[in-house]
Amino acid sequence: MIANVVFGLPVDKVFSYSVPAGSQIKIGCRIKAPFRNSVRVGYVVGFSEKNKVDFDIKSITEILDGEPFLSGEILELTRWMSSYYYLSWGEAIEAALPGALRKGRMTSNPRQGYFFEKDKYFVRPSELTEHQKKSLSQINQNSGFNVFMLYGVTGSGKTEVYIRAIERVLAGGGSAAMLVPEIALTPQTVSRFISCLGDEISVFHSRLTEAQRFQEWLKLKEGINKVCIGTRSSIFAPLKNLKLIVIDEEHDSSYKQQDSPRYHARDVALKRAQICRCPVILGSATPSLESFYKAVSKKYYLLELPDRVEKKSMPDVGVVDLTTVKRRSSRSMVFSPALESELKDVLGRHMQAILFLNRRGFSTFVYCSKCGYVSKCPGCNVALTYHIKTKTLLCHYCSHKELVPEACPNCRGGYLNMRGIGTQRVESELHKIFPNSVRTARLDSDVLKKRGELERIIEAFKNKDIDVLIGTQIVAKGHDFPDVELVGVILADLSLNIIDFRADENTFSMLTQVAGRSGRGENRGKVIVQTYNPDHFAIQTSLNHDYKSFYAQEIEKRKQLGFPPFNDLIKMEFRHKDEKKVKQAAQRVKDKIASVSKGAYQVLGPAPHPVRKKNNVYRWNIIIKVKNIEQASRMLYNIIGYNKRVDGVNIVVDVNPRED
Ligand SMILES: [Zn+2]
Ligand SMILES: [Zn+2]
Structure with a gap:
């Protein structure tokens, strides 16, 4: 017998x-076999008859399982992944296996770790x-493969369902x-x-070792455990x-893996x-x-939970228009008088507050310090990135270019500048308002790097x-703190300017989620949103907890621009030390796609990556709008080959990329 093996x-x-x-x-077993100049772990995906192979072949060195x-x-799932996400079958298999198995060894003696305890205080609702x-x-009525979109406002009892x-x-x-x-959150x-x-x-x-x-993993495989809870993998x-x-x-x-294998x-x-052939429930207060779109086009079942349980009301949301706030001191750059007075009120009653600052994305966009205006690409509606050397603004989707305006095109007054407020700054300004009397903690990506720190802060x-x-956005996710009566959003506009076509969607969902953290206890919560764009539709609709209005406007825009869900996007990122070669290869691939597909695909770019040079390697992108990923993928394989190289330039392929 001949074993068919992938690596x-x-x-x-x-x-x-x-x-x-x-x-x-057996099929699905790991083996070791000579490959190129070494012995590697491979995966048996099938067998063929010996007589069909007419050349000398090497023998398996070791059978591991x-x-x-x-x-x-x-195996079927990973096979599909390989054609959908431009991975080899072996790479997709390795994404599906725990690290211990990928390295061809079994581990023993698990160390004691972070375990979850039963929630002693949790009382299950007797009545739905x-x-x-x-x-x-x-x-329950629809077994088999069916998709249910469970759209329920924050606090509406999705978990019980x-x-x-x-x-x-x-x-x-x-x-x-x-x-x-x-999960730690x-x-x-x-x-x-x-x-x-x-x-x-x-x-x-x-945090598991x-x-x-x-x-x-073994407990599930052996059927000892029957439920698994976890993050994307x-x-x-x-x-x-x-x-x-x-x-x-x-x-x-976080369901999108940003490094290889990108899925x-x-x-x-x-x-x-x-x-x-089993059902899927997709739950959210702010569905993608x-x-x-699939739910309203009847491809999915739409299930709705429009009310909070126990008749708790949605929090009161107030908006502060920063263009009207006089910002004299460094403190007033962070806290408007309205937010400051709400904080004093809540802390005076010994209740708690969350201050939210969205700092994800790149800070290299330009905005007016007086009115908050941000330059966007006329074709793609994404924030333009600022290139300091050439003093230009550039769209990293389509390469649209313009000079940085001398004065703000919107208010004609303010100067355009790049400015950032971080969580540290918010904390230190807060201590100036409440000297020696406020206990604070920061929850940002720095904290996440330290093992156990997140759990400690949440517990405290x-x-x-x-x-x-x-x-940052970490605080927007899932926590349920009954004594939080105020949520302050320091600058809602930051997420409007993420250089991704999903910026408005992210803003809407972030604001809605973060507001959902407030008023989960006895009292009605309050939310203060500070913004330069109080009339922006993503902010307006989130203030009213009105997903459907947001959806109606956003889906129209997507349709006009041909962005998902109307097309899928495939990003190809070209990387090389020589920028000229990168640009040439990107252009060549773009031309080739145009000639092979006879213009059926719209290709944006080549445009520089938002971070154009990293570790001395230049990066340029093209973005292809496609109707059918699998079909487009076959065409692309013919152009860039399985090793994803053109003229010595490496290509990273990302299906439906995210830039947030
Ligand atoms: Zn302005
Ligand atoms: Zn553009």
Whole structure:
């Protein structure tokens, strides 16, 4: 027999090896075999008859597994991924396996780690709301591959719907996967799941060691555990008899893997559900345009939870127009009088506040310090990036170029400048308002780097050892703090200017999510949004918690520009030390696409990457708008080859990229 083997390398080819006489080997097993000049771990994906191969082939050196680690289902899923995301089959397989297995070894002695406890205070609702009941019965009535868009405002009881749907699956002997954006940030959700569903749950999160991760993976594979909760990579968990996939906060950008292998866990989940013929629940208070579009076009079932449970009202949202605020001191650059007085009120009553600052994205855009105006590309509606050397503004999608205006084109008065406010600045200004009397903590990406620090801060805030939590988008996600009565958004405009066509969508969802953190306890919460653009539709609709109005306006814009969900985007990033070569290769590929497709695809660029030079390597992009990714992918493979190189220039392919 001849084994067909793939490797976790960017070579999309299946290699043939002879199986040593007398040895047993199954599809999905790992082996070791000579490849180029070394012995590597490979994956058996099939067999062929010996007589069909007419050349000398090498033999497998070692068979690592008696029983396969890769099921037929996962092999099919990774095969699909390889054609959809420009990966080799082997690379896709390695994305699906725990690290311990990728390296061809098994690990033992898992160290004790961060475990979740049952939520002692959690009382399950005995009675569901009418909307919860209706949603659940829709889900229960439609087994098989169906997608449910569970659109529910923050605090409307989506979690209870997930739990009941999972309980039903477990009672029927099936298993379920639950995906969450970042598990360390949602300890309450996890604790509730454990309280309700018992101990047969594997929780995957970024703080597990490799050995712990592998142990949990094994429990699922052996059917000891029947539910897995985790971040994007848990979509590959080896659940047996999978009967339900839930994706909470389906709009969240963390489901998109930004490094190789670049995939989107929501897309992979939909494919896996299709293979297993099981339903998927996509839950969100601010659904992605892509998913909601499919729901309104009846490709998905639309389930709605329009009210908060226990009749809690949505928080009061007030907007502060920064163009009218006199900003004399450095303190008033951060806190408007309205926000300052609300803070004094809330802290005076010994309640808590969250201050939110969206600092993601690049700070290299130009905005007017008086009216907040930002220059955008007329063709792509993304913020233009500022290039200091040439004093120009540039669109990194289509390469549209203009000079930096002398004065603001909007108000004619202010100077355009680049300015940033960070979480540290917010904290120090806050201490000036409340000298010696306010206890603060910052929650930003620096904190996330330190193991255990996030949990410590969340715990301290829950115990009211901290009065004000200052953070970036991390604070917008999922927490449930009953004593938070004020959420202040320091500068809502920052997210309007992310250089991505999703900027407005991100702003809407960020503001809605962050506002949802307020008023989850007894009292009605308050939200103060500071902005230069109080009339912007993304801000206006989020103030009214009005997703549907936001959607109606945004979907029109997407249609006009031909952006998702009306087309998919494929970004090709060209990288080389010699910028001339990079530009030439990008142009050549663009021309080739035009001639091969006879102009069927619209190609934007070549345009410089927002960070044009990194580690002495220049980067230029082209973006292709496509109707069918798999079809476009076959065409692109013919042009750039499996090794993704043109004229010595390396190409990184990213399907539906995100720049946020
Ligand atoms: Zn201005
Ligand atoms: Zn443009």
